[in-house]
Amino acid sequence: MSSSENPLPHRRPPSNLITASYPPLSSHPPPRPTREYSLPSAAAPGSQRPGAARPSLISASTPLRPGEKRRGVRPPTVNPNFNQPRGRLTFNAESVENGKGEQRKTAQETPASDAGLGSLRETLRKKSAVKSPERVLATFRRLDGAPIGEGKSGDENLRGENVDSTTKKRRLDSSGELSLNSSLSPGKTTDLIKLEKEITRVTFERDLLKEEVSLERLRTEEKLRKHKQDEDAAMAKAGEMWSQAEKILQENDRLREKMDKAETEGIAMRKQYEEQIAHIKMEHMTRTQQLDRDLREARSENLLLNERFKTASRERHVAVEENHLLKTKLDKLNPLVSELREVRKDNQNLMAQLQAKDGQIADLTTANALLANLPEELKQYRELQIKVPLLEKENQKLRERAALARANEDKIQTLEESIKRYETRQCRFYDLELENEQLKAQIEEFESADLAQSPSKKPRGIQHLLDRIGEMELREKKLGDDVASRNQKIGEMADRCRDLEERIVEVKSQLELSEKSKQMQESRAQDLSNKLAAVSTERDTFKLIKETMDQSSNRRCDPSIMAKLRDLEERATRSQTLADNFEQMYNRAFSSESQFKTTLEDLQRRYEAETVRAHEQLQKLTEENEELRTVKEELEERLGEWTLRMLRGEYDPTRTEVVVVGESPLEAAQKEYLAEAGKVLEENKLLQEKLNQVKMGGGYSGDVTVNAEEFLRGPGEQLEELKKQLEKAEKQRNQDTTFFKKSIQSFRHVCRDLLGWNIRYDGNKIVFRVADAPANETIVFEREDENKPWELRSNDYTTANQVFVNEFLTSHQSPPGFFARIILKILSERTLICMDSPTP
């Protein structure tokens, strides 16, 4: 309803409700005086607004006290603004209180009184003066001059439409009579009597009418009082409404400020969200890229692992081949061992020969000593004596050789030990081969299992590969240990080889020395043979001389010469025998020396061959060692990577599982964040909608001017709308409550029918009772507030079922079990079904 349509002027709000913060209101035309619209209020003068003029109708409508009689009708004081229609008056009071509907209603409810008063006031206004009832009586008494139409008394006027039709007729009749009587002046007496009678009648009627009027006044006054009270209440309500309106305006302002803030925040939030969305998109992109990279890396790792597995299998094959090679080497070494044993035996023989030689040398020395008897042979003997230490040295050297041979024996023993170790290693290698075969079989089985598995299943093959890698690592460690032991042995062998080489060098030097000594001995033998030849020639010469001497002695027969000759002959025979012996010994020594030389050469060859073989073995073992080192390094790298992964938290998904508590702080924080984000999004949506509304409407709904315009349009509409909303809300609430009650009832019925319990819920107290059970058999659970747990209140029934309380509530903390057990107990009692568990 627009202001142009409404005939009533808009009511200005009370001055105390309008503040300086609403400039649009101050720009409106100045309000009319409030007394124009104020109704008289005698009941609650305090509730009257300041500045409002006291209504002039109060005096006219002041209710009479009980028992008090109004002596005369006081002329009603005229309100200067009484010409205003009654509807306005009711608007101010009732529109504020009850809205328009109420206003209309009150206007309809008081048609008689208001219409009567209106007409009276109209007549008074027209006449511009109100006649008192006394004056009317005076006019009646005067019976002249006064116009008939104007002869109505104020009381009659006041009676209005409430005066019944009979009195109206009488009044008309009297007026007609008056007019007739006024025209008939000659018969004054009769007329006067009639008139007096009529006057008495009229006065009686008047008194009656007065009484009626007074009654009517009382009624109207009562009505007015009620109206006033209503009006006062309406005024109070209007004041409240104005305060509410002010609050609404303030709320509007606050909301507008909030809206502004929210708009700015919304824009900022939108920007933030856009940024976040962009950031999330970027992150998503980067994550997808990273995932692609990871996938590629995983694939490449898988390929690498496959390659490594292949290389590992190749390495295994190589190891098997190496085992075979070692076997062959051992097979080759076995004859060497037998050869070494033979060499040992030869050495022993040589030792025996050397001992025999020593004995021979001793014999030779004795022979030399014997030869020394001869003066010439003495020189030789001396020379031989000189040579004896040389021979002794040679003997010593030979002894040393014998010691060397013993050392060789020791070496042979060590070689035998090493051969035994090789044999043990061979056994290990056999074991490893067996393990390899078993592992191959397992790998084949796993590969077949992996092939049989569907792609959706967990990739066990890789895990098995990883397991095998672990096993390989363990084996690698073992192999590393073996390699280390082998390296040690190789080192020992190399040392032995070096020792052997050194010994070979020594033996060579000894051989050279022995050759030199042999040459010396040969030269000596030549010298001796020369000497022997010389001695034999001398002997021959001596023989010749002897013969000649014999001949001469025979001739001369000198006994001294003969004795000398005999001595010389004996000496000669002795020396001859010695020389023969010496020659034999020399021949023997020469033969033994040649044998020794041959054995030495054989030994040298064997040593050379052994050293070559050892070198080859050493080279192979070093190569093997290097290969194993590389394998070890690779496996160490893998192990390092694996340990790093383990440190980073990687695990075997087939064996281990990562579990967390469902209600973790992370979960709570994420929920909180999501809730906050939801709220913010909702606010943002609302703000967006408001923003759109503002954009579409070209103005802001929370604008003060718009609010003021809406307010000026009339608070009644808002109130009506609010009332409608309130009614709707109340209806909805009632519907909800009835629905909730029905659902509660149905739920309780369901609980009673299906679970056997009557449940009564009262805030923090629940009372359970078995259906069809006595009223005192109840189970009561209580709690202090929502955060505290439910606690059982003890009563006779619970003490009777204390066993169940202890069993289910105290020990297991299972109320469902407790209730179920009680139901079972009752069932067993009612149906005689025996339960296993004890009954209290």
Next chain:
Amino acid sequence: MATLQAVKLDQAQKQSAITLQGSAALVGDYLYCAINSILYMRGVYPTEMFESVPKYGMSIFDAKDEELKSYLEKVMKWTKDWMMEESVTAIVLVIINPITKDIVERWQFKIMCDQQHAEEKTEKSVSGAKPAPTMEEIRRQIGSVLKQIVASVSILPATPLDAMNTFNILVYTKDNLDVPADWQESNPHFIRNAQQLHFRKIHTSVHEVDTCVTYRSE
């Protein structure tokens, strides 16, 4: 006499030997203290939520907040039970930003249990080899590792003051373990491009706890 002394020594060593239950309790206590210290030192929760408690020869910050305390106690209770069953392989404390879901740090406590090995060790110790660690030694070890954890704050990257981080505790269990209904499976929360910081190991005669922190390299 010699045999009597040997028997007495054996009895004393057997008495000082730690059982699986005792070892699980010790490891659980260590984990509780370590997690509390980490939560305090890394500023996951405000300082008002912790109180100083003298333990292991140093002052350890224990959670005051009932909710946090009940959560930690719940996790530790189950962890101890599973340690008794030798079903736990690792406990991981993950510090996460709940908004961005970025994993800031990953504190891993790898638990290795070998009951047979422990028994062998005790037998060896009884037979004269290296003796099993006593309670005091284990407590000293735990104290030293806790001190290392406290000192590691100076090495680890600083967390921003406005960061609203939270945490989660992952338990690495055996695959066939029956977990309660309120426990659920989780991802391991790996950190890419991470760096590790290793702490000392704690050896009881039954368990070995290897502590390590993984953090994002800048």
